[in-house]
Amino acid sequence: MTFTASQPTAGSEASATGLITVGDVAARSGVAPSAVRFYDNHGVINAVRTASNQRRFDESAACRIQIAKLAQRVGLTVREIAELLGPLPATPEPEDWNRVADMLISQAEQRVADLRAQLDALGSDAKLCEIGARVEH
Template identity: 40%
Template structure:
């Protein structure tokens, strides 16, 4: 149940679309996932808080970084309703994403550092190849290219 007061003004969905670059249908899609929660004015039209600009922008950036929408929505559910999120509110969300981003950076660095020696080598040096897996020893720990991608793949 929302504790937000009805808006007499606020941003229309068209205003929000113009400011974010999103299609109206995309804003409605984000709404169904709880990223934004518009109120209805007396005429029944959606009205958005200015803070919804930041919520949508954050969701768009997080999606570009590969985070699934469900995870973004889960994190953003902790943001307050009825007021713009504070620096501390955003800081709490950023902390959760920071650890995951750092893990992705580390995985990308491992991939970069290990794969460049493998591409084009023709596997003439199987003892040093990150993909070589004699007897499928790595398969006991789980699927995928575990040496390059690490255990989280």
């Protein structure tokens, strides 16, 4: 699995400053502007502030949000996602994204194994109230 950052769109502020607005990030990542601010507040993406205190993001912000959405589906918390993406450089290379992909694959495989163990326990003759004590979460 390979990840790459999105490219600037025509008419965006990126061509003038190298940074894009909350609205641009929202449009590119398919989330609401409030979600962009949420991810910024929780360290998944990082804004710089203009003189008028408006948030601006680098070109990788939309890609990072897409990866965050995928990581949430895998089962990671927003805090874990911030820890996963935090060490990435400002302009990640394909190798950086591939390391993130490897980590997500590992997390997804572990989650599948955990769910299989729970399914096996549910299929046993044990009482439901006993299963929770036997299967680790």
